[in-house]
Amino acid sequence: MKDFKDKVMFITGAAHGFGQVIAEEGARRGMKLAIVDIDEPALKETYKNVTDAGADAIMITADITKEDAVNDAVDQTMAKFNQIDLLINNAGIALPGRMWELPTRDWEWIMHINVMSQVYAMKRIIPIMLKQKTHAAILNVASIAGLVDTPGMPSYHASKFAAVGMTEATAYDLQRINADIEMHVMCPGFVQTDLYHTENHRPAQYSDPSDPYYSSEAYMKGQQFAKYVITNGKPIDTIADTVFKALENNDFYILTHPEYNPLISDRVNRIVNNGAPDVHVMDGIM
Numbered sequence: 001m002k003d004f005k006d007k008v009m010f011i012t013g014a015a016h017g018f019g020q021v022i023a024e025e026g027a028r029r030g031m032k033l034a035i036v037d038i039d040e041p042a043l044k045e046t047y048k049n050v051t052d053a054g055a056d057a058i059m060i061t062a063d064i065t066k067e068d069a070v071n072d073a074v075d076q077t078m079a080k081f082n083q084i085d086l087l088i089n090n091a092g093i094a095l096p097g098r099m100w101e102l103p104t105r106d107w108e109w110i111m112h113i114n115v116m117s118q119v120y121a122m123k124r125i126i127p128i129m130l131k132q133k134t135h136a137a138i139l140n141v142a143s144i145a146g147l148v149d150t151p152g153m154p155s156y157h158a159s160k161f162a163a164v165g166m167t168e169a170t171a172y173d174l175q176r177i178n179a180d181i182e183m184h185v186m187c188p189g190f191v192q193t194d195l196y197h198t199e200n201h202r203p204a205q206y207s208d209p210s211d212p213y214y215s216s217e218a219y220m221k222g223q224q225f226a227k228y229v230i231t232n233g234k235p236i237d238t239i240a241d242t243v244f245k246a247l248e249n250n251d252f253y254i255l256t257h258p259e260y261n262p263l264i265s266d267r268v269n270r271i272v273n274n275g276a277p278d279v280h281v282m283d284g285i286m
Contacts, residue, residue, distance in 0.1 A: 013091030017193030096222030189257030190233030
């Protein structure tokens with residue numbers, strides 16, 4: 001995608017982090033924006049920023065773990081703009097916790113927001129893009145955790161591996177029908193975002209404060225780890241430029257941390273050489 005002026009971006013998770021800076025860069029490039037998030041007060045701030053920059057925008061507060069909410073957001077966007085040119089599936093959460101300790105409701109939450117929300121959006125928006133018969137693009141935000149494996153966050157890895165694989169397979173299907181739709185998957189490392197505030201955005205259907213897990217040492221340590229790695233991550237100020245350059249260059253994989261390439265290579269080598277995960281090797285690389 002080379003030209004962004006007057007194109008319509010539909011972006012989830014627009015109230016914070018990647019979503020906020022990508023939306024604001026889209027506004028600077030003359031795009032029309034449908035910004036979607038569950039956090040209405042923070043979303044209002046993004047809306048103010050993009051409209052102050054001159055963008056024609058619609059703000060949609062929605063819990064996109066629900067398919068009906070995604071469908072409604074798409075309907076509102078089409079009613080206002082009558083087209084969608086760029087879908088950014090950015091909304092996501094991170095939940096540290098070992099397989100045998102993390103509650104099932106947390107597995108359901110992370111899969112619904114990190115994977116199923118992307119499914120819901122693409123199922124609705126790809127047919128719209130095909131019908132428009134104009135050049136379009138889809139960017140699914142995954143993570144370096146969708147390309148490599150590390151200890152302590154199996155639910156996060158499961159969701160991000162799913163997002164990467166789903167994006168790759170969808171790219172094949174669109175190529176088979178000669179669709180004029182680019183596919184992209186972003187796999188960033190740790191960046192200074194709002195991600196360690198995941199608990200602030202937990203919907204009621206995934207909440208049970210009486211569960212002793214949420215007062216356990218394992219839970220507390222996981223929250224501390226998440227805060228540490230995010231607050232000590234890469235500054236966010238280069239992310240929007242990285243994303244738009246990748247869109248302009250039609251780069252499929254969008255990586256932000258080349259220092260993690262040895263982890264990617266290690267995993268590929270293990271696969272083709274009949275290796276296995278080895279925490280001692282991982283500790284040496286990390």
